[in-house]
Amino acid sequence: MERADIGLIGLAVMGQNLALNMNDHSFKVVVYNRTATTTDKFLNGPAKNTTISGAYSLAELVVTLKKPRIVMLMVKAGAVVDNLIKQLLPHLETGDIIIDGGNSLYKDTQRRTKALSEQGIRFIGTGISGGEAGARFGPSIMPGGNPTAWMEVKPILQAIAAQVDGEPCCQWVGENGAGHYVKMVHNGIEYGDMQLIAEAYHLLREGLKLPVEELSPVFAQWNQGVLESYLIEITSQILKVTVEDGSLLVDKILDTAGQKGTGKWAGIDALDLGVPLTLITEAVFARCLSSLKTERMKSALLLTSDKKTFVGDIKTAIAAIHDALYASKIISYTQGYMLMREAAREYSWNLSYGDIALMWRGGCIIRSQFLNKIKQAFDNKPELESLLLDNFFATEIKKAEAGWRKTVMLGVQLGIPTPAFSSALAFYDGYRSEYLPANLLQAQRDYFGAHTYERVDKPRGQFFHTNWTGQGGQVSSTIYEV
Incomplete structure (x- = not known):
């Protein structure tokens, strides 16, 4: 059996179009959707004359993939991603790769990259922009996460990305949540x-x-x-x-x-x-x-x-x-x-x-x-x-x-x-203003909260506090060093 290059989970419009895009670039794709009828409609419709195959369980999806296995999630951000990762983990092995291509919050990507790394799974959180047409014919792709996985997924992501002046609109952004941050x-x-x-x-x-x-x-x-x-x-x-x-x-x-x-x-x-x-x-x-x-x-x-x-x-x-x-x-x-x-x-x-x-x-x-x-x-x-x-x-x-x-x-x-x-x-x-009225703000803060201030006639890093309601109308200052 010829094993697939990548598994894609989630067959809403973005997921379908990315799968078709990958197929256009000669990658063998296996797809899975929680609702089996959605998978069938895709395979018998837009994907009918392609090499895209379908799986009807996560176990079936994973077993059809080349090693290290690459699984891409195109599902709703948040708890859905976490639940799906939890369901996938029993079927994966050390060194396998999960890509989250949804609009996830970068802090979630930070957390997932760390947690999965501790379990031997490499995680990539990648931003994808371009809407339906971009997904189908070439989006902008912004990957980040576990850097050891980049060389494994690079051929696929750069091939399906938009191309401008012969360069793919997809480059490694950085570790952890950098891709989703960008x-x-x-x-x-x-x-x-x-x-x-x-x-x-x-x-x-x-x-x-x-x-x-x-x-x-x-x-x-x-x-x-x-x-x-x-x-x-x-x-x-x-x-x-x-x-x-x-x-x-x-x-x-x-x-x-x-x-x-x-x-x-x-x-x-x-x-x-x-x-x-x-x-x-x-x-x-x-x-x-x-x-x-x-x-x-x-x-x-x-x-x-x-x-x-x-x-x-x-x-x-x-x-x-x-x-x-x-x-x-x-x-x-x-x-x-x-x-x-x-x-x-x-x-x-x-x-x-x-x-x-x-x-x-x-x-x-x-x-x-x-x-x-x-x-x-x-x-x-x-x-x-x-x-x-x-x-x-x-x-x-x-x-x-x-x-x-x-x-x-x-x-x-x-x-x-x-x-x-x-x-x-x-x-x-x-x-472009050399002067802003923040000096008055800082004086107000020092007046009611003793928050201190710096002075223009003293080195940066020296802090002062004024007793703004001093005896007999006289104010006194005390220098605070940091």
């Missing part, structure tokens, strides 16, 4: 990009009152320049679709956005690590605010104000919105890379930031030509602290700054919310 940041940037595009659409549609037929061409034109990306491309396509009365289909869709949690995870981790991930976090909150539809309808009746009408040159305003979108996109990636940098310090990961940009160039949702510039920035300076300290990005954001500010002011004047544009601009102004 996927989490990818998804956070995705949240940010989508919110920025939505705000641009809102300003064009409701602020400038562009006719329906002019919306799609604006995004199509933007897709020919520095904003070229998958998300801009599909936005131009979405804005072409009309219904029977000639109105846009998108205007018929209820304005409440869902989320699966990865953007939220990025925001939570940024707070834990002290990284100002303001744009991405605002994008998550914007979705939360959108869900308050009933309350928003009530407040729209109660919290009325005089409606302002745009006055000015339409073409100039559209150009300004373009620049705001571009500048804010730079901020989104800047913050995402800052978060990865801090996580690498925290977890002792050796992340290759240029390779991460390469992995995101094809297959994934945030793919864009913009990522080539990020790769170049880290090629020029591997230890680059921030994209804003790279000459290219510093120059680009300065060129876009005037339009960015005009766009934020336009939103304020017209009463159109721009949380992502605005928070990005606030971050930019804060990041």
Whole structure:
């Protein structure tokens, strides 16, 4: 019996398409799904004329695999993954490999890698981006976990990944939870990009009152320049679709956005690590605010104000919105890379930031030509602290700054919310400020909580406390050394 190269568990759309992708690249795949009828439908449908075979128990799946056995899980993140691993373990041997290809929280991957290593099983947690089409024809794949397993799974994962300029959008990210962490940041940037595009659409549609037929061409034109990306491309396509009365289909869709949690995870981790991930976090909150539809309808009746009408040159305003979108996109990636940098310090990961940009160039949702510039920035300076300290990005954001500010002011004047544009601009102004009013914050903290402070006229590392309510109105200071 010819044994299979890999076993895949979970035949939802992503699992099915990955199995077909592997088959296209001459890997022999055996699949298993908890519901046998799903397996049968797949084998007799999409996989009918392939070499893909089916198993109807975990034991049957494992016994058909080459050694070391490679089993890929494409199931719902969380307890389902843990339960499935528990069921698999009695059938596996030392050196076998489990790949979790779902959207798992990186901390779960950290835990699973360690626990399984102690049992002789090698675990890989890999982020996969690209949706259904990516899974079928080439996604971006971000593997991390047990490094000894990488050479075993590398031929399969790199073969099925998207290819850009002859390079696979799949490289080893790092140990333990590094792969799923990078996927989490990818998804956070995705949240940010989508919110920025939505705000641009809102300003064009409701602020400038562009006719329906002019919306799609604006995004199509933007897709020919520095904003070229998958998300801009599909936005131009979405804005072409009309219904029977000639109105846009998108205007018929209820304005409440869902989320699966990865953007939220990025925001939570940024707070834990002290990284100002303001744009991405605002994008998550914007979705939360959108869900308050009933309350928003009530407040729209109660919290009325005089409606302002745009006055000015339409073409100039559209150009300004373009620049705001571009500048804010730079901020989104800047913050995402800052978060990865801090996580690498925290977890002792050796992340290759240029390779991460390469992995995101094809297959994934945030793919864009913009990522080539990020790769170049880290090629020029591997230890680059921030994209804003790279000459290219510093120059680009300065060129876009005037339009960015005009766009934020336009939103304020017209009463159109721009949380992502605005928070990005606030971050930019804060990041480039030699002075911030945190001295007053620290004085307040010392006043009510004796939290101490450093002084500008003393060496860093010397801490002071003031008796702010001293005798006779006089204050006294005591130096604390650390």
